[in-house]
Amino acid sequence: MATMDKKNVSMNDVAIAAGVSLKTVSRVINEPDSVRESTRDKVHSAMEALGFRANFAARSLKLGRYGCIGVVLFHLSGGAVDMIDGIADAAEERGFALTMIKKRAGEKMTLAEAARRMSQLPVDGMIFNLRQMVDDFDTFEAPKDLKTVIITPMEHPACSTVSDDQEGGARMACEYFLNRGHKNVYFVSGKKEALSSQCRMKGWRAALEARGIEPPEPLQGDWNADSGYAAGLVLADKPDCTAVLAANDCMANGVMMALRDKGLSVPDDVSVIGFDDELYKTIPNSILTSMKFRHRELGIRALNEVVAGLEAPSSRSRTLVSGVLVERSSVKDLRS
Amino acid sequence: MATMDKKNVSMNDVAIAAGVSLKTVSRVINEPDSVRESTRDKVHSAMEALGFRANFAARSLKLGRYGCIGVVLFHLSGGAVDMIDGIADAAEERGFALTMIKKRAGEKMTLAEAARRMSQLPVDGMIFNLRQMVDDFDTFEAPKDLKTVIITPMEHPACSTVSDDQEGGARMACEYFLNRGHKNVYFVSGKKEALSSQCRMKGWRAALEARGIEPPEPLQGDWNADSGYAAGLVLADKPDCTAVLAANDCMANGVMMALRDKGLSVPDDVSVIGFDDELYKTIPNSILTSMKFRHRELGIRALNEVVAGLEAPSSRSRTLVSGVLVERSSVKDLRS
DNA sequence: TTGCGAAATGACAACGTTGTCATTTCGTTA
DNA sequence: TAACGAAATGACAACGTTGTCATTTCGCAA
Numbered sequence: 001m002a003t004m005d006k007k008n009v010s011m012n013d014v015a016i017a018a019g020v021s022l023k024t025v026s027r028v029i030n031e032p033d034s035v036r037e038s039t040r041d042k043v044h045s046a047m048e049a050l051g052f053r054a055n056f057a058a059r060s061l062k063l064g065r066y067g068c069i070g071v072v073l074f075h076l077s078g079g080a081v082d083m084i085d086g087i088a089d090a091a092e093e094r095g096f097a098l099t100m101i102k103k104r105a106g107e108k109m110t111l112a113e114a115a116r117r118m119s120q121l122p123v124d125g126m127i128f129n130l131r132q133m134v135d136d137f138d139t140f141e142a143p144k145d146l147k148t149v150i151i152t153p154m155e156h157p158a159c160s161t162v163s164d165d166q167e168g169g170a171r172m173a174c175e176y177f178l179n180r181g182h183k184n185v186y187f188v189s190g191k192k193e194a195l196s197s198q199c200r201m202k203g204w205r206a207a208l209e210a211r212g213i214e215p216p217e218p219l220q221g222d223w224n225a226d227s228g229y230a231a232g233l234v235l236a237d238k239p240d241c242t243a244v245l246a247a248n249d250c251m252a253n254g255v256m257m258a259l260r261d262k263g264l265s266v267p268d269d270v271s272v273i274g275f276d277d278e279l280y281k282t283i284p285n286s287i288l289t290s291m292k293f294r295h296r297e298l299g300i301r302a303l304n305e306v307v308a309g310l311e312a313p314s315s316r317s318r319t320l321v322s323g324v325l326v327e328r329s330s331v332k333d334l335r336s
Numbered sequence: 337m338a339t340m341d342k343k344n345v346s347m348n349d350v351a352i353a354a355g356v357s358l359k360t361v362s363r364v365i366n367e368p369d370s371v372r373e374s375t376r377d378k379v380h381s382a383m384e385a386l387g388f389r390a391n392f393a394a395r396s397l398k399l400g401r402y403g404c405i406g407v408v409l410f411h412l413s414g415g416a417v418d419m420i421d422g423i424a425d426a427a428e429e430r431g432f433a434l435t436m437i438k439k440r441a442g443e444k445m446t447l448a449e450a451a452r453r454m455s456q457l458p459v460d461g462m463i464f465n466l467r468q469m470v471d472d473f474d475t476f477e478a479p480k481d482l483k484t485v486i487i488t489p490m491e492h493p494a495c496s497t498v499s500d501d502q503e504g505g506a507r508m509a510c511e512y513f514l515n516r517g518h519k520n521v522y523f524v525s526g527k528k529e530a531l532s533s534q535c536r537m538k539g540w541r542a543a544l545e546a547r548g549i550e551p552p553e554p555l556q557g558d559w560n561a562d563s564g565y566a567a568g569l570v571l572a573d574k575p576d577c578t579a580v581l582a583a584n585d586c587m588a589n590g591v592m593m594a595l596r597d598k599g600l601s602v603p604d605d606v607s608v609i610g611f612d613d614e615l616y617k618t619i620p621n622s623i624l625t626s627m628k629f630r631h632r633e634l635g636i637r638a639l640n641e642v643v644a645g646l647e648a649p650s651s652r653s654r655t656l657v658s659g660v661l662v663e664r665s666s667v668k669d670l671r672s
Numbered sequence: 673t674t675g676c677g678a679a680a681t682g683a684c685a686a687c688g689t690t691g692t693c694a695t696t697t698c699g700t701t702a
Numbered sequence: 703t704a705a706c707g708a709a710a711t712g713a714c715a716a717c718g719t720t721g722t723c724a725t726t727t728c729g730c731a732a
Contacts, residue, residue, distance in 0.1 A: 008400075008481070010718055021682045026720060036680065036728095053479075056458045057397035058718035061687050064344075066393070068435070068458070076421050078414075085412050088438035097457050099404070100434040102424035121433050122392045122404070122458045143389075145344070229620030254620045282618045284565030284590040346688055357712045362690060372698095372710065394688035397717050 009050045018046035029054065060122060067095065069306055070123035072114045073102045075131040079276065079295050083151070086299025087127065094307055099123050111140040111150075119143050125306040125313070127151060132193045147309035149302050153199045155318060160309060162302040162319040164293035166196050169323030170203025173245055173273045173291045176325060178211055181334030182243040182271065187218040188231045188255060190247040194223075200247045200275065221251045228254020235270070236262035242270055242334070249274035249290055253283065256330070267332035277326045287329045297321050345386045354382035365390065396458065403431060405642055406454040406462035409438045410445060413467060415612065415631050419487070422635025423463065430643055435459050447476040447486075455479050461642040461649070463487060468529045483645035485638050489535045491654060496645060498638040498655040500629040502532050505659030506539025509581055509609045509627045512661060514547055517670030518579040518607065523554040524567045524591060526583040530559075536583050536611065557587045564590020571606070572598035578606055578670070585610035585626055589619065592666070603668035613662045623665045633657050 011025045018025070020039060027035050028043040035043075046052075060066045069091055073080070091098055099121050103109040111134055118126050125147035130137075133154075142148035142159050150156055153163045177185050187204045190197035201218055208215045219234060221227035228251030235241045236259050246252035252274030256266050266272055266287070277292035298321045309315050347361045354361070356375060363371050364379040371379075382388075396402045405427055409416070427434055435457050439445040447470055454462050461483035466473075469490075478484035478495050486492055489499040513521050523540045526533035537554055544551045555570060557563035564587030571577045572595050582588035588610030592602050602608055602623070613628035634657045645651050 008718085012718075022718095023682060023684095023720085024680085027681085030720080034680075039680080051480075053455050055397070055718050056456060057393050057402070058687090059720080060458075061391070061393035061397055061689085061718080062720045064687080066458075071436075073424065076417060076424075078417060081412060081414060081417050084420075085438070088409065088412075088436065089441060092438055092440055098436040099458075100407075100424065100436055102421070102428055104428055105425060119389050120392060122396075122402075122435075144387075223617075225616070225618050225620040225622075250618045253618055257620050279618065280561065281559075282561050282586045282589055282615065284561040284593050286561075344688085348688075358688095359690080359712060359714095360710085363711085366690080370710075375710080391688050394717090395690080397688080397719085398690045400717075 008055070009052045010055070011052070013050055014043065014046045014052050017050060018042045056122075065124050066122040068097045068099045068122045068124060069303065070099045070101070070118040070121060070126035072118060072126065072128045073100065074109065074114070074129055074134070076102065077131060079293075080129065082295035083129070083299040083302075086296035086301075087303045088299075089296075090300040090303035094303070096124075096303075096307065108135075110134055110136045112136055115140070115143060115146075115148065119146055125149070125310055127302050127306055131195055133195065142313070145313055147306050147313040147315075149305045149309070151298065151302050153195050158314075158316060160305050160315070160317045160319075162298060162305055163321070164196075164295070164298055165320040165322045166199035166293070167203035167206070168320070169275070169291045169293060169325075170200040170245070171207040172203075172323070172325060173275075174204045174207035176273065176289075177243040177245070177271060177331065178207065178213075180271075180331060184208070184213060184216065184240060185243045185245050186216055186235055186238070186241050188221045188228060188244065188246040188251050189218050190221055190223045190251070192220070197247050200245075204245055221247065221254075223248055223250060225250045225254035225257075227251060229258045231255055232258025233262065235259070236264055243331075244270060244272045246272065246274050249276050249279040249288060252288055252290070253279055256288070267330050271331040273325075273331060289328045289330045290326050291323050292326050293323045294321055344391070345388045346391070347388070349386055350379065350382045350388050353386060354378045392458075401460050402458040404433045404435045404458050404460060405639065406457060406459035407434050407436045408450045408454060408462065408464045409436065410450070410465055410470070411467040412438065415629075416465065418631035419465070419635040419638075422632035422637075423639045424635075425632075426636040426639035430639070432460075432639075432643070444471075446470055446472045448472055451476070451479060451482075451484065455482055461485070461646055463638050463642055467531055469531065478649070481649055483642050483649040483651075485641045485645070487634065487638050489531050494650075494652060496641050496651070496653045496655075498634060498641055499657070500532075500631070500634055501656040501658045502535035502629070503539035503542070504656070505611070505627045505629060505661075506536040506581070507543040508539075508659070508661060509611075510540045510543035512609065512625075513579040513581070513607060513667065514543065514549075516607075516667060520544070520549060520552065520576055521579045521581050522552055522571055522574070522577050524557045524564055524580065524582040524587050525554050526557055526559045526587070528556070533559075533583050536581075540581055557583065557590075559584055559586060561586045561590035561593075563587060565594045567591055568594025569598065571595070572600055579667075580606060580608045582608065582610050585612050585615040585624060588624055588626070589615055592624070603666050607667040609661075609667060625664045625666045626662050627659050628662050629659045630657055 015022045015025045128150045130152040149160045151162050174185050205215045219231040232255035274288050274290040277290035279288045280286040301319050351358045351361045464486045466488040485496045487498050541551045555567040568591035610624050610626040613626035615624045616622040637655050
């Protein structure tokens with residue numbers, strides 16, 4: 001190549017090449033209608049010829065905003081894909097990009113630490129994705145000039161939060177059993193630390209207690225099928241067990257397999273409901289009824305909440321995204 | 337509040353409050369050792385009191401770099417979580433943040449378009465995650481000053497690429513059958529557009545042809561269990577079918593269920609291998625042997641490749657991350 | 673042609689940092 | 703105490719944009 005490639009082509013270079021002033025180039029970019037067509041063309045050709053690209057840093061410095069929303073991933077789990085997808089789509093639509101950081105593996109990151117790091121990056125607002133408890137949750141104060149939204153089932157004293165209605169969903173699923181004549185519902189939990197497991201358990205308890213039923217001891221699982229299977233083996237021996245609510249579909253499948261291996265039929269002997277509605281992907285002709293949360297919608301709401309709050313960072317709101325019970329045939333109606 | 341909250345606290349404000357010069361504040365941040373401890377303390381208290389946070393835009397403008405790597409998500413699939421996780425961890429470790437944009441749903445984004453949008457954002461280099469073909473793949477030219485890495489199984493004439501060794505993995509899996517006395521291997525594919533499905537099919541074909549075996553017609557699936565089940569029903573009727581390679585675990589499970597429903601046993605009558613090794617999460621006591629790709633490692637490699645190439649954006653390399661066959665008991669050794 | 677208001681363009685400062693180079697202060701030694 | 707070199711600090715320009723306000727050019731009517 002004969003051309004000396006200058007490291008960066010600035011608007012000034014373009015201006016000189018086009019024989020206009022710096023400000024005119026700026027105008028071509030930001031308010032094209034205010035510049036004569038002939039001038040505009042000259043500038044455009046010059047930009048083309050030089051390979052001009054606007055400098056993000058200079059622009060944001062002048063404008064005082066970045067057009068980016070920060071996302072902190074405290075825990076990156078399976079369901080997070082759809083949520084990120086929602087966040088990214090909504091951001092795209094509103095003309096924002098995302099700036100992302102992640103908790104280091106093993107590190108114990110607090111909200112304050114996350115906020116500190118984020119606020120050094122190009123962001124106008126931020127979203128925390130929090131699926132487990134952190135030490136400083138209640139005492140955390142968000143930067144006054146940076147709208148902060150936390151995705152978490154817990155209410156926060158100062159920040160806006162967005163969440164699936166995990167507790168409500170669990171309650172609904174549980175009531176679905178009770179409304180069909182089941183006298184009791186057993187529960188298989190996920191990992192202890194997971195807030196979603198805790199909330200689902202809470203909803204299950206609440207639904208039973210609302211009908212004056214003493215909740216049986218929940219069975220501890222770890223989200224995977226094998227732990228569900230172990231729980232299923234235990235439950236198969238309980239004569240009063242007609243209904244099982246498992247905190248996710250994988251464990252629900254484990255439970256079903258154990259029941260089958262013990263000679264019991266689903267739903268004829270025992271009814272089962274799971275969460276997340278993803279078993280159909282893996283099991284042909286799946287019969288599992290499942291409470292599904294709309295993670296994508298959750299992400300969209302979270303992003304919209306941040307954008308809406310950009311001008312009033314200290315505003316506070318609480319959004320719950322309801323779940324949907326996907327009905328299949330794993331629940332028997334005992335009344336009929 | 338009595339305090340007038342100025343919108344943004346600058347280093348100048350800190351300097352005045354601490355009774356030192358602007359430059360000294362800068363030094364406290366960037367080269368603390370070069371300033372006397374007593375001065376440093378004064379500055380630190382001032383920063384604390386005023387709530388100073390360095391301005392990203394100004395800093396990057398001066399430094400000419402952002403400390404961010406761009407990630408373009410063309411397709412956000414399930415396996416992408418682990419990959420993003422790897423990218424994010426590696427970025428974290430090397431002191432980079434991620435800037436992310438996503439193809440709009442329905443929009444047909446080209447590499448050129450993605451590059452154009454990314455280069456307006458705060459990034460020093462970028463990673464494209466490409467799981468399907470795009471129109472301008474072969475003709476695409478990356479910005480000369482922005483290191484670009486494409487995650488895709490295809491080789492690119494100009495850019496560095498990183499990929500799982502899908503083809504090699506499929507070949508290995510296929511040879512695993514052949515080495516155990518199987519005379520032929522059937523293949524159940526994923527969605528047609530997916531490059532990973534195409535590559536896995538290619539590897540399967542290559543392995544058979546290398547032994548002079550004519551590959552049978554592949555069965556078309558869509559990644560989900562039901563399509564695997566349908567394929568399984570067909571395969572159950574083929575007397576020469578002793579080995580099935582399914583392009584993912586879900587379909588493999590579908591195949592196994594169909595075979596069972598047809599009265600055939602896995603592995604006694606038919607052997608099966610899947611991909612991704614995730615069935616154990618959903619199926620208790622899973623017996624499925626599966627070719628697993630290290631998505632996390634893939635992400636790490638991609639990020640490292642970008643960072644390594646920051647100084648020489650036009651360098652080009654090709655990285656393949658090999659897969660691992662996770663052995664369980666779904667393959668019968670016909671020689672014994 | 674001249675004059676006028678509107679449209680188009682330009683000159684210059686400012687955004688908040690860091691690099692360069694000059695100046696001040698410090699601790700030592702003569 | 704004076705003189706010195708090293709360490710600490712400061713003044714000022716520069717990074718590449720956009721906002722403000724002044725100036726030039728244009729189209730049109732007189």
